[in-house]
Amino acid sequence: MQHSRFHKSALICSFFFLLAGEIAAQPNWSLNPAEYQFSMLATAQLYIDGMPDHAPGNIIAVYAGDELRGVATPVSISGQAFYFLTIYAHTYSTDTLTFKAYIAATDAVYTSPDSVAFKHNTHLGKIEAPRQLHFEPGAPPADPIISGTVFWEHDDATGVGNTVVALTGGQTGSMTTPVAGTYAFTVAPGSNYTVTPTKTINKLNGVTTADVTRIQQHVTNVNPITDPYKFVAADVNKSNSISTLDATIINQALLGNPAALAQFKTSWRFVPVAHPMTIPPWGFPEKITLNNVQNNVPDQDFFGIKTGDVVTPHTNPANFGGGKTTAFVLHAPEQALQSGEQISITFSAGRFSDLAALQFALKFDVEKLTFTGIEPLDGLPVSVDNFGLYNISEGEIRVVWSQAEGLFVEAGAPVFKLTFNVLETGGLFSEALRLADEVLENHAYTSALTDYTVQLHFPGTTSLGVPNALAYPALLQNQPNPFATETAIGFVLPEACAAQLRVFDATGRLLWLRDGEYPAGHSVEKLRLDGLKASGVLFYELTTPFGTVTKRMVRVGN
DSSP, X not given: OOOOHHHHXXXXXXHHHHHHTOSOOOOOOOOOGGGOSEEEEEEEEEEETTEEOOOTTOEEEEEETTEEEEEEOOEEETTEEEEEEEEEEXXXXXXXXXXXXXXXXXXXXXXXXXXXXXXXXXXXXXXXXXXXXXXXXXXXXXXXXXXEEEEETTTSOSBOTTOEEEEEESSOEEEEOOTTOXXXXXOOTTEEEEEEEEOOSOTTTTOOHHHHHHHHHHHTTSSOOOOHHHHHHHOTTOSSSOOHHHHHHHHHHHTTOHHHHHTOOOSEEXXXXXXXXXXXXXXXXXXXXXXXXXXXBOOOOEEEEETTOOXXXXXXXXXXXXXXOOEEEEEOOXXXXXTTOEEEEEEEEXXXXXXXXXXXXXXXXXXXXXXXXXXXXTTTTXXXXXXXXXXXXXXXXXXXXXXXXXXXXXXXXXEEEEEEEEXXXXXXXXXXXXXXTTTSOOEEEOTTOOEEEEEEEOTTBOTTOOBOOOSXXXXXXXXXXXXXXXXXXXXXXXXXXXXXXXXXXXTOOEXXXXXXXXXXXXEEEEEEOTTOOOOEEEEEEEEETTEEEEEEEEEOXX
16 A cells, blocks of 8 residues: 555645645646547647747647547647647547647636547648647636546555546536546636545445455454554444444445445545545545635545455465465365255365455356255354345355454365255256356455455366266166156266166066166166066166166056
């Protein structure tokens, strides 16, 4: 985190010098070309009172309405000043462009009576015949401009885009900042104005269980927060205090609880850069008021504070447990899916020596599985409150857990158990359930808030958790069961091979046999016992190079 004394004091000094009228009114014209799709070029010269002016300190700006579309400083060629303008637009054509100039000799901004129409990929003027832009310094100067930038407080440099900046007072208006975080308002001179930024979208952007742990560390005095901007970030419900309630609100919001998310009073808060922050920082201003504005008022900057984003962790495996751990791994046994069965899957942890916070989401296929229950186990101190089931109808399960101090997790420690009813025969459990980063980013944090990924592994899958096959053959329950004449026997093979299916009665008499070459994965054989006098409990057997599996079935009505 920056917040250097030099940076802060330089900005504060600029603010007071401005109020004292000791700096020039040179505008802070800037824009981000990446925000526009179309452009044109212009080669121009500046004319003052009908005569070309080649002073080096002048600046030309291009506007479409109140939106800055281009800016250029002079380039001296053979003693003449040329302005090479790239002009940007959101549409291919139709914009009417006007021009402003900062005239260094009078230290003021003027508007030209000239205008042109924007057209993509055209070039207006050339060195031999530049476009003439006329200005009259003897005329009243252009209306003053209030401008500034909204910076992210974490690094004092990154702009906060999509901030709505409102102007009130002598006139009203608003604009949304681009990626660079800049804003500007042209205002009538002589009035009072107030500038207020707000941003309410995407409340959980940058918020993770690491922030929950950091707040818990502060509340328990394990590691107090000493940055006043992070003090503000931790106060998610704007109570002018930091408490376990703030940690709980974040925790529940990450679990998908809409009531908790509603307690995030705003996505961002803003403080003028010129305001000296203290601990505690409560009562800080969240707007800038300007009185009797006569000239340009640049550098009216704010620091944006992301609510809930108390810490920005980074992955550094070298700082963790000898540098060998790369992820928090959950293991779940593979299971072939059989319609009508209920399966209970225990998720156990891999070894992890300093776990303080954990978050991830699981997504299951609602066409194959119906969720029936969840059971926290004793491998981690989790409870049902750590599981978010708010969108279970869409197959979404969120897991969020944190505490102030890290703990050692034994290899194979059981963490939780999920129970499902199987709706559709065929395939594997690993194909019907996965980690879902699009629902909630997966993170595992140490007590030092070092960031690791969460991985989900199944026996018989690749190291990245991509379904491959069972490590052993699986024989599924026949369907229907009981049956009278015909039934279907499903099975799953770890790889393509020869296999044999046999059916016996209770005395061991062979009733049916089928040999074949089968592919890896799921296969089905139909069994018909027409004319055979056998009923009651029968046994069916799958024999493969990987072993033999036997199950029971029931025949009725014979």
